[in-house]
Amino acid sequence: MRTPETVSVTLVRGDITEQTVDVIVNAANSSLLGGGGVDGAIHRRGGVDILRECRELRASHYGKGLPTGRAVATTAGRLDARWVVHTVGPVWSGAEDRSALLASCYRESLRVAAELGARTVAFPAISTGIYGWPMDDGARIAVRTVLAEAVPPVEEVRFVLFDAHAYEEFREALAGRG
Ligand code: AR6
Numbered sequence: 001m002r003t004p005e006t007v008s009v010t011l012v013r014g015d016i017t018e019q020t021v022d023v024i025v026n027a028a029n030s031s032l033l034g035g036g037g038v039d040g041a042i043h044r045r046g047g048v049d050i051l052r053e054c055r056e057l058r059a060s061h062y063g064k065g066l067p068t069g070r071a072v073a074t075t076a077g078r079l080d081a082r083w084v085v086h087t088v089g090p091v092w093s094g095a096e097d098r099s100a101l102l103a104s105c106y107r108e109s110l111r112v113a114a115e116l117g118a119r120t121v122a123f124p125a126i127s128t129g130i131y132g133w134p135m136d137d138g139a140r141i142a143v144r145t146v147l148a149e150a151v152p153p154v155e156e157v158r159f160v161l162f163d164a165h166a167y168e169e170f171r172e173a174l175a176g177r178g
Contacts, residue, residue, distance in 0.1 A: 007146075007147075007150040007151075007154060007155060007157060008156045009146060009147065009156075009157050009158075009159070009174060010157070010158045010159070011159050011161060011167060011170050011171060012158055012159070012160050013161050013162075013163070013167045014160055014161075015041065015162070016038060016042070016122055016160040017041050017042055017044075017045040017046070018080075019080070019081070019122045019158065020080045020081070021080075021118075021120040021121060022081060022082045022083065022116075022121065023081060023082065023084070023109075023113045023116070023120070024042065024076060024079055024081045024083075024084050024085070025071075025084075025085045025086075025087060025113075025121065025123045025126070026038060026039055026042050026084050026086045026087065026124075027039060027087065027089055027126045027127065027129070027131075028086040028087060029088060030065035030066050030067065030068065030088045031065055032054040032055075032057060032058055032072075033051070033054060033055070033058070036130055037130050038124045042079070042084060045079060046077035046084065047077040048077070049075050049078075050074050050075060050084055053074035053075055054086070066086065066087075068088045068089070068090050068101050069088065069090070069100075069101040069105055069108065070087065070104070070108055071085050071086065071087040071105065071108035071109040071111070071112045072085070072087075072112065073086070073112050073113075073116060074086065081122075083113075083118065085112050085113055085121075087105040087108060087109045087126065088105070089101070089105050090102055090133075091127070091132065092127065092131055092132035092133040092134070102126065102133065102138065102141050102142075103141050103144075103145040105126050105127075106123065106126070106141070106142055106145040106146055106149065107149045109121070109123070110149050110150055110151075110154060111149075114151060114152070114154050117153055119153050119156065120154075120155065120156045120158065121150075121156070121158070122158045122159075122160050123142065123146070123157065123159050124159075124162070125138055125142065125166050125170070128166065135165060135169045136169050136172075136173075139166070139169040139170045139173040140173045140176075140178050141178075142159065142170070142178075143159075143173040143174050143177070144173075144177070144178025145178075147177060147178055
């Protein structure tokens with residue numbers, strides 16, 4: 001049986017909507033109805049099926065929206081993936097430590113992915129864009145949490161980093177094992 005240490009963690013520089021994986025994780029907001037950044041790109045490229053399922057989730061289980069730190073799955077529409085797992089990162093605060101909520105996004109997304117039977121999972125750097133989380137700290141939390149929490153059937157966790165700065169911070173975090 002695999003242990004968390006044998007899950008492979010890989011880094012790719014690029015656009016998460018171009019990945020071929022079982023699960024693409026979306027850095028959503030609690031409305032689940034779309035936004036900018038990764039969220040906008042996923043809905044643009046994935047098509048209307050994803051939004052339709054998000055609306056159904058709002059009408060059923062998540063009338064008040066998806067709470068920060070939680071994760072929920074939909075179809076992946078036209079993306080080259082089987083599911084999109086939507087998670088809501090915390091907005092960065094200098095006054096309050098919200099690290100546990102950011103770690104929860106990675107943990108809950110992996111839990112949902114494993115329940116679905118996913119073997120490959122692509123993550124963006126959650127909260128490090130519009131939500132303002134410093135990239136170095138966001139990368140450490142991401143790497144540390146994934147190394148601790150990824151369990152079978154998940155075999156590969158791929159961080160898809162949009163620019164050179166993000167890629168470098170994740171490379172350093174992985175070298176230091178988070
Ligand atoms: N592929 C990979 N990474 C990307 C892509 C992409 N196509 N586009 C942006 N990034 P963000 P957040 C990087 O803002 O901070 C939305 O409006 C980006 O450079 O997408 O969690 C939601 O609806 C950054 O490093 O997510 C929420 O309202 C990282 O992905 C809010 O933004 C995350 O940036 C969530 O903000």
